Amino acid sequence: MVRTLGVEEEMLLVDVHDGRPRSVSAQLLVRAARRNPEEAGAGVQGAVEGEFQQQQIETHTPPTADLDALRHEVRHWRTEAVAAARGTGSSVAALATSPLPVRPVAVTSPRYAWLQERYQLTAREHLICGCHVHVSVEGDEEGVGVLDRIRVWLPALLALSANSPYWNGQDSGFASYRSQELARWPSWGPTGPFGSADAYRRLVRDMVLSSVVLDEGMVYFVARLAQHYPTVEVRAADVCFTVDEAVVVAALCRGLVETAAQEWALGRPAPDVSTTMLRLATWQAGREGLEGRLLDWRTGLPVPCWTVLESLLDHVGPALQAAGDLSVVQEGLARVREEGNGAVRQRAMLAHTGRLVDVVAEAVRETALADEP
Numbered sequence: 014m015v016r017t018l019g020v021e022e023e024m025l026l027v028d029v030h031d032g033r034p035r036s037v038s039a040q041l042l043v044r045a046a047r048r049n050p051e052e053a054g055a056g057v058q059g060a061v062e063g064e065f066q067q068q069q070i071e072t073h074t075p076p077t078a079d080l081d082a083l084r085h086e087v088r089h090w091r092t093e094a095v096a097a098a099r100g101t102g103s104s105v106a107a108l109a110t111s112p113l114p115v116r117p118v119a120v121t122s123p124r125y126a127w128l129q130e131r132y133q134l135t136a137r138e139h140l141i142c143g144c145h146v147h148v149s150v151e152g153d154e155e156g157v158g159v160l161d162r163i164r165v166w167l168p169a170l171l172a173l174s175a176n177s178p179y180w181n182g183q184d185s186g187f188a189s190y191r192s193q194e195l196a197r198w199p200s201w202g203p204t205g206p207f208g209s210a211d212a213y214r215r216l217v218r219d220m221v222l223s224s225v226v227l228d229e230g231m232v233y234f235v236a237r238l239a240q241h242y243p244t245v246e247v248r249a250a251d252v253c254f255t256v257d258e259a260v261v262v263a264a265l266c267r268g269l270v271e272t273a274a275q276e277w278a279l280g281r282p283a284p285d286v287s288t289t290m291l292r293l294a295t296w297q298a299g300r301e302g303l304e305g306r307l308l309d310w311r312t313g314l315p316v317p318c319w320t321v322l323e324s325l326l327d328h329v330g331p332a333l334q335a336a337g338d339l340s341v342v343q344e345g346l347a348r349v350r351e352e353g354n355g356a357v358r359q360r361a362m363l364a365h366t367g368r369l370v371d372v373v374a375e376a377v378r379e380t381a382l383a384d385e386p
Contacts, residue, residue: 015336017076017149018267019244020087020259022252023142024380025106026068026098027113032373034068034111034140036118037101041070045097059086061094065125066117066140070094070105076149076242080338084260091256095381106376109142109177109191109251112359112369127227135198141191142252144174144259146266147244150274153210156238156245158277160213161206163269164291165284165310166328167235167249168203168298169321174250174262175302176355179369188302188356191251192295200226201233203291206283213238235295245270254355255379261345264338268329271336286310302356303349322346 028035045061059075072094074086094105117140119125129136150156175188187193195201200220207213220226229240239246247266253259294308297315301307306315309324326333326346333339353361355376362372 015078016267016271017078018083018263019074019076019147020083020263021071021073021145021147022087022091022107022259023064023069023071023144024091024094024252025108025111025140025142026070026101026103027106027111027373027377029102029104031113032106032370032377033113034115034117035101035103036067037098037103038063038067038070038120040101041094041097041103044100045093059090061090061097063120065119065128067120068111068115068117068140069142076147080260080264080336080341083263084256087256087259091380104377105380106373107142107176107252107254107380108355108359108373108376109175109189110180110185110194111140112179112182112372114182115140124227131227132198139194141177141194143191143248144250144252144262146247146250146263147239147242148247148267148270149244150270152243153213153238155274155277157207157210157213158283159245159270159273160204160236160238161208161283162273162276163236163245163247164203164206165286166269166325167247168291168294168307168310169318169325170247170249170262170265171251171295172298172302172307172318173265173322173349174253174258174354175299176251176254176359178356178359179363179372182369184360184363187300188304188354189251189299192299195233196296198233200231201235203235203288203295205288251355254358254376256382257345258349258354261342261349264333264336264342264345265325265329267336268332268338268342271332272329275332284310303354304357319350 026035060073062071064071072090077083098105177189177191180190235249236247250262297308303318307318307321309316359372362375
């Protein structure tokens with residue numbers, strides 16, 4: 014049976030005139046609820062929801078086994094967000110960081126107040142947007158077996174999706190500066206192999222008991238067992254510039270999970286790669302993105318990004334074929350290779366016009382394309 018999958022997308026709310034992030038999530042969520050009162054807040058059915066900062070929102074798709082249905086749902090929920098934003102003087106932009114200067118304003122809640130007090134400047138400056146993919150698993154043991162085996166491929170997903178070269182009015186020098194911002198949080202990043210569900214749960218328990226993190230929701234691993242769903246949640250990717258890119262990333266995640274689950278069931282060992290090397294690989298992926306070199310986890314040496322992506326496609330190819338996803342992923346990767354991902358397109362726009370506001374405007378236009386049939 015084909016595994017179900019779903020996508021969460023965090024996106025910026027920006028002023029329709031000057032492109033700067035606006036603190037209007039509360040108004041947008043009220044308007045979204047009025048548009049779809051039967052769906053408001055029901056994440057398992059799909060939803061537009063709030064996030065940490067008032068200048069962003071998050072969309073959730075319902076779980077589905079069909080990739081065409083997933084594309085429809087990603088498009089639908091982007092459309093809902095765009096439509097709800099219209100009445101607030103803002104637009105929605107699928108950007109992982111704000112190219113223009115911004116002072117984040119946290120949503121008022123006891124949880125977010127705790128985060129601000131505990132993490133200080135890290136929390137006050139935190140305004141980033143990711144794409145989180147949920148893929149169903151049969152249970153925690155299978156889920157941990159998957160986590161132990163997909164960890165070596167997650168830097169490639171970051172490079173593929175990189176969509177945050179600009180930070181607060183300047184070029185960061187990274188394809189994904191979001192990954193650098195996340196690295197400031199104590200619980201983010203690649204993990205070592207766990208070996209068992211008990212070992213995973215024990216580590217999470219110890220992290221919470223340390224008081225460095227508030228609760229299980231703050232376990233910001235690059236991939237983790239989802240807290241509320243029977244899924245593995247892959248959190249490596251920037252929010253994708255286009256709907257098609259999001260679908261490709263999601264399909265690759267499902268391919269990775271299925272391939273890893275098969276290896277786990279057969280008793281094949283997880284790759285023996287140190288967490289330190291995976292941290293280096295993640296840094297390199299965020300720095301270089303599609304246009305540079307990634308670390309090949311088999312050798313630890315830098316190779317062209319597309320060499321690693323081709324290896325990834327070979328690795329998950331049988332699982333993609335079995336799910337009916339192979340041609341979609343092949344065509345999507347070819348399109349990204351020709352047109353570039355978000356980081357490439359953002360930098361091309363700035364080179365063309367010299368204005369960061371035009372970078373935001375292009376992202377708004379691309380995100381609003383979800384509103385078209």
